[in-house]
Amino acid sequence: xxxxxxxxxxxxxxxxxxxxxxxxxxxxxxxxxxxxxxxxxxxxxxxxxxxxxxxxxxxxxxxxxxxxxxxxxxxxxxxxxxxxxxxxxxxxxxxxxxxxxxxxxxxxxxxxxxxxxxxxxxxxxxxxxxxxxxxxxxxxxxxxxxxxxxx
Numbered sequence: 001x002x003x004x005x006x007x008x009x010x011x012x013x014x015x016x017x018x019x020x021x022x023x024x025x026x027x028x029x030x031x032x033x034x035x036x037x038x039x040x041x042x043x044x045x046x047x048x049x050x051x052x053x054x055x056x057x058x059x060x061x062x063x064x065x066x067x068x069x070x071x072x073x074x075x076x077x078x079x080x081x082x083x084x085x086x087x088x089x090x091x092x093x094x095x096x097x098x099x100x101x102x103x104x105x106x107x108x109x110x111x112x113x114x115x116x117x118x119x120x121x122x123x124x125x126x127x128x129x130x131x132x133x134x135x136x137x138x139x140x141x142x143x144x145x146x147x148x149x150x151x
Contacts, residue, residue, distance in 0.1 A: 009150065010037055014048025014133055015089055019056055020064050031056065038127070045150065046129030052093045054129050055119060060103060060110070062096025062117070073138040078111040078121050078130070079148045085120075086138020087131065092118045123149055 004010070012034055021027045034053045037044045046054035055061040072087050094117040095110075103110050106124060113120035113131060121130040128149040134142035 004040075004042055007043075009043040009045060011045045011047060012037075012050030012053060014050065015091075017049050018064060018091055019049060019052035019061070019093060027053075041126060043126045045127070047135075048089050048131065048133055049091075051119075051122075051129035051131050052089075052091065054127065055093050055122070058102075058106065058108070058127070060095070060099050060108075060119065060122070061093045062099060063094050064091050065094060065115075066090060067092050067115075071136075071138065074114045074132070076111070076113050076120050076132075079123070079145060083145060084138075084140040085130075085132035085134070085142070085145070086136030087113075088133045088136055088138075089131065092131065095119055121149065123151070 017027055030053055034044065034057045038057055044054060067090055073084060074087060075082060075084050092115055108122050108124035110119060111121040112118060119131060122128060130149060132139060134146040136142065
């Protein structure tokens with residue numbers, strides 16, 4: 001990877017794709033990209049599939065399950081507010097048994113989504129992201145939520 005200018009933020013965008021399909025070339029390349037960015041200390045933000053790959057790299061992903069609908073609008077508590085957000089992905093990443101403890105050790109704040117144990121967003125040093133799609137027409141105040149994630 002070419003050197004990035006200091007202070008650069010890289011956004012790893014939405015899918016489609018199963019974040020745990022490590023045998024797929026595209027997923028393997030994206031996982032390697034996220035690992036490289038994180039190891040260099042580059043501020044890395046994940047959205048949708050990119051968020052799921054970020055969770056996996058940080059060791060926060062327990063498992064993945066298919067979402068019932070490919071596109072859905074949900075109300076969740078995130079970033080200190082109740083928000084209506086649009087999900088576009090076919091997968092949800094669930095927290096593992098040690099996710100919260102590990103997140104605290106890494107200095108990360110996690111928010112959970114509408115499903116049991118479903119990770120919706122994270123924010124911390126040099127990283128942030130969300131499972132929902134802030135640029136979707138289904139996300140009310142999506143730009144504001146993305147700005148809050150980048151703080």
